[in-house]
Amino acid sequence: MSDTPKRKRPLVADKRYASKTRTTAKKPAKKAAPARRKAPKKRAKRSGITGFLTAIISWVLRLIWKITWRLTAVVCLALALAVGYHYTTLPPLEALLDGRASGSVTMLDRNGAVFARRGDQFGGVVTANSVSPHLKNAVIATEDKRFYRHFGVSPRGIASAVRINLSEGRGPLSGHGGSTITQQVAKLLCLGEPYDPSAGISEKQYEANCRRNSIQRKAKEALFSMAMEAKYSKDDILSIYLNRAYMGGGAYGAEAAAQRFFSKSAASLNPAESAMLAGLLTAPTTLSPTNNLDRSQNRAATVIRLMRDQGYLTQAEADAAQASPAELSAEAEAQVGGYFADWMISEIPDFMRSTTSDMQIKTTLDQRIQLAAEEGLNWVFENKVREGSKAQAAIVIMSADGAVRAMVGGRKAKVSGVFNRATQALRQTGSAFKPFVYAAALDLGYSPNDLIEDAPYCQNIPGSGEWCPRNYTNTFKGLVTLTEALKNSLNIPAVKISESVGRELVSRVASQFGIESDLAAGPALALGASESTLTEMTGAFAGILNGGSSVTPYGLVELTIMGDQEPLMGRGGGIGERVIQESAARQLVYMMEKVISEGTGKRAQFDGRELAGKTGTTSAAKDAWFIGFSADYVAGVWMGYDDNTPLKGVTGGGLPTDIWREAMMRIHAGLPHNPLPMDAPVPQSGLGDTQPAPAPQPRRNEGTIIDQVLRDIFGGSGSGSSGRAPSGGDR
Template identity: 90%
Template sequence: MSDRPKRKRPLVADKRYPSKSKAAAKKPVKKPVKKSTSTRRKAAPKRAKRGGIVGLITALFSWVLRLIWKITWRLTAVVVLALAVAVGYLYTTLPPLEALLDGRASGSVTMLDRNGAVFARRGDQFGGVVTANSVSPHLKNAVIATEDKRFYRHFGVSPRGIASAVRINLSEGRGPLSGHGGSTITQQVAKLICLGEPFDPSTGMTEKQYEAECRRNSIQRKAKEALFSIAMEAKYSKDDILSIYLNRAYMGGGAYGAEAAAQRFFSKSAAGLGAAESAMLAGLLTAPTTLSPTNNLDRSQNRAATVIRLMRDQGYLTQAEADAAQANPAELSDEAEAQVGGYFADWMISEIPDFMRATTSDMRIKTTLDQRIQKAAEEGLKWVFDNKVREGSKAQAAIVVMSADGAVRAMVGGRKTKVSGVFNRATQALRQTGSAFKPFVYAAALDLGYSPNDLIDDSPYCQTIPGSGEWCPRNYTNTFKGMVTLTESLKQSLNIPAVKISESVGRVLVSEVATQFGIQSDLASGPALALGASESTLTEMTGAYAGILNGGSSVTPYGLVELSLTGDAEPLMGRGGGIGERVIQESAARQLVYMMEKVISEGTGKRAQFEGRELAGKTGTTSAAKDAWFIGFSADYVAGVWMGYDDNTPLKGVTGGGLPTDIWREAMIRVHAGLPHNPLPMSAPVPRSGLGETPPASAPAPKRNEGTIIDQVLRDIFGGGSGGSSPSPTGGNR
């Protein structure tokens, strides 16, 4: 054993891991890698400030640039904020979508014939609300392809489109805003609603001036239009904007909106349009009046062909579909072509009272038109011009057919019949009446008691006209018949007897008879009154002859039977004409019909005869043959025909008994197709002793009939009763 004390064992386990110092001692030490002096980043040397003038200029330029930048971005921010405020304000002023779909300033007029069938439409027609998704996809695509191919990709304004339009305008020598506008569909809608400014008649501005202002292309207006378009894009969806456009755009023929146009031209809904029809409607948007198929179908089809090519190029149609549409262009429906309405429809529009023209309500007019008779009149006129008038002639003609009460059944105001809004020679042309006026001379004489068998001397006759000298009328044949009956005088259209009779009964009476029968134009005051020196319209003259047929009562020609607002049960106005007061006694009228029957059966109007019917009428030719007339009637209808040149060029070889009578005959043959042969209301005269050019002094004055307008006029002028003396031969102009 050892004396050394034992070493105490540690109370803890031995360290299991070597100390860091020892581990570090054992780990080989890595030598630091010296960085290459070539990779060290050297501190950039400070630039030396340029001194002198160069330094000053550089500093000044740098300061100016910084100033411009600060001003520019601040100004831009202000402008953007102002535009945002403006767009926001316009956004709040935009009405609901439904309020923008029907924007007509006036309503439409639908016209019905005597049988209740629609034959014409006028005014601003609106067929009903459509949407971009309810119309035919072809129509939607055609409109976008034609008007705005980037419609679904812009925000209401197309900078590229505007720049292109400005470039084209400048290259064509116009102002930047003249001609092509580069307008998007949204901008066009903004114009259609006049940038939210409704029409206000109290401003004194007419509707036409209002529309012109809405389409003004000033810079200020275009700027507001752009803001308005952006506001619309924010307020409405793209399809909503397209729907407004499809409902408000004018598409010609009086049609506003796609539905009205589809019904107007194709008699079908906008939802059922094919590619060719859709292309035609879309093509109308650039020039709706000029390109309207009712005005020029060929021009409308050519424009539609261009639209079809655009649709093909933009992928809306395959090549096969485009070829099919090009090979089968759209045509007017039969109903649409018949609904042009022509002169009669224009006449009806002129009869609407002024206070009703500004209404936005749709109207319906029931009329007297008979489409069968209208077609007969048109065909009769066309047949004569095709077969009896030299090719290239500029002569015009007009026809009016009416019933004995003045109800107009047909009206043709010129050789072109499928027209509207043109000069109507039946109602607007004042022309000298010539010998067609003579029946009113004989009407006055017969009502005073003269007989168709009374004699008058057809011999040379002269009269001194104060201020004009001696006036000597001549017969058309430059011959004299001697003593002739009144019937023979009218039958042969002798001028001298007509003047003598007029002077005998008095010009005032003759004028009064003509006026009361419906001749509203100013009548000549001299003795040439009896020879038709006065002017009148064909409608007036035909109405006056209707008064002879109906037994001697005045007639006001009319076409309007009833006018009402669509949806209203009660009409706003009724018939505008018809039979009025009695002018001559029925017995005198029946004798006059007898005399006029002889004109056709034996006299100057022989060419009017057809089918053995009883017919009566009178020819008329003015001096220098500037006007030729034939007016006549059967027991059923009265028809008047005028022929001449608009510029008063004399007709060559034409008299009232020639081409006008031929036109009358061809029209009346067609009018009377299938009608029974009814007798004329005429009475043959009772034979009695004849009278000379004036009643002998010893003979009793012709007995006047009581109760007529003539009798009242005689009392007013001469102060006599029913048994008073007749006016003196030269006292008729007192």
């Protein structure tokens, strides 16, 4: 046994790191036993009626889901095929920018200045990026504020429109349409269906058909819109819209409208002008500034508020635009054209109206004279007609060869496409017809100094009984010269002369002078019982001024297709064949000069000029006329009511004569005093003017031979005046 104690182990760790050469054998770790999967809990089956109902509902829902996704897939496929089909039919962008059905007409006055534009005006192609940014923003703000975010159709917009329509008591598709700009372009393109004249419908019917709102049409419109969205970019679609949309005043597209209303390019429009054009898209004809500037400005104010609300304008910019609303340019004011321009459009042959070519018409219009006519009419209505009167008036002014220098077809001059009382209104002529009775007599050899008896006179009209004409004053003057009978507008002498020379001759003379309307067949022909237009009557008086030759009033001098050198048609009127001898015409002018210097037309006098004319008032004063001329111009004035209401206290020698004087006085300002082409009758030596004078061959009058002839025909001049007859002579 050893005494040595056991050696204690040092209080140090064993070698912490094993030698690189020594390895320590590690016992392999025991594999963990795989975890047992818990068996899923089985749902407790519901028994009874609850379980049965749950199973049925679950089955129905699965069936609905299967049907729905399959049906959705079929619909999407059909939709894609339909959109794809329309996609293949869409033409290149360039083919869609000018969609006019007819061309424009530019009218030049006698000096070559543009005074009117008509037809479908197209100022040139613009793009969404070439127009003023203000115009682009105004159109989007007004027509489709989500334009850049939808796929051609706006479900939200449609739902909103249907809700508004139903709330206002209309059908879901009546009224607000909820159409996007893309859908509006689809309508403008008529869903790719071009107009076919051989289809048997008019262009208006075609356009109405394109814009109908049936469910089938709206569905096709949606497909066409989505196809456009796939074919063209958003800016391309907006460009089509800015080129094809009608903006009033005959202007199609932004460039034409900018030139038409503001005489500037669409690229340089300011916010106020842009807002006005965008506002026109809702109702271009009603809101057109050439029709109603105030209404157009009010609509533009609404557009400016929309632009401000959507962030296109700052508050300061909106306030500035509201404070300075857009105004028509001076050129646009002058280029309305009014009644004269409408008349020119009616003169274009039918076969040329459907062309898409732009035309230019040189006309006879004198804008200085046109302004004078308008001012003269307005002055009389403002100063001599009671306020609120609905009476209308018309003026036509022409040269002796029938070249129409001015035309006013109603009290509103700055209009287009309205009823033209100068060319369309057929009205009884009254005593304004009497110069043609005396023209027939003078051409047969009567003298202005021949005598006729103004006394009670009656005729028995077969089938009508006794007819007894009366004078306006219901008095009789006894023996009078033809000149006195005309200047005082006496009815009985006019009827006697007409019966003496023959109604057929009087009708023929009037027709050859240019009165194309049917003339009365009875003795009342001499008193203007027939109807005519103011333009016809004024043209007939021009024939008297020019020495007795017929006149066809005309305004068109030359019509040319833009770009062509040779005109397609030339002047359609002017002086025609001789109707009466020049000597007879000069004597008639002398007699008509007495109407103004001494007779019923005294109020027409101005500046000491030689003037001739004739007043006219119809039975019951439904129409009042004054037609007369200087050596330079012929002017006709008609006044009355459109519904034939009698005029109160108005005769041809009253307000119509005043209008004539005011217009002619302005027209002749600065012109020399030229003498009328007239010959005073030379009395026989030693005889007074009221004595019978030798007449040119054929000799047919001696003293009061007219009365003797009538006594032989009718058995006396008549002693009673109980029969009713026109009394259309003037004071």
